[in-house]
Amino acid sequence: MSQIGKKIYYEKDTGNIILVTPEQSGDAVESTIDQDFEKYEVLKQRVRDTVGVIQLEYGQYEQDFAQCNGFRVNPQTLELEFSYPDPNATEPQDPVYQKPLTEQLKETQQAVAELTSLLSIMNGGM
DSSP states (O other): OOEOEEEEOOOOOOEEEEEOOOEESSSSSOHHHHHHHOOOHHHHHHHHHEEEEEEEEEETTHHHHHOEEEEEOTTTTTEEEEEEEOOOSSOOOOOOSOOOHHHHHHHHHHEEEEHHHHHHHHHOOO
């Protein structure tokens, strides 16, 4: 059984999302970029050199997509950025794009583990 992740097509200049192809599993066959440009009307209307694409792993950023209220590709880093709703906001706010929360959590967990290790070395040395 094959598992194919999303493809995210975006404007290279702005990072705005043009198209997200759905994840597929089972007997699915992954399409090429050329095939996608032939298949999807929104891509047919674009100049190919102005469009970038990011291929995700199956299930990658699943939780971020479920919780976000928007996403884009950062034109400088070419990485996905998400905006998340502020549960305390009383009025609509402009999106604030940031690294995926799942990546931020991993980085925080790694930093805590490193600090814990350093503290135990420091305490053991006293």
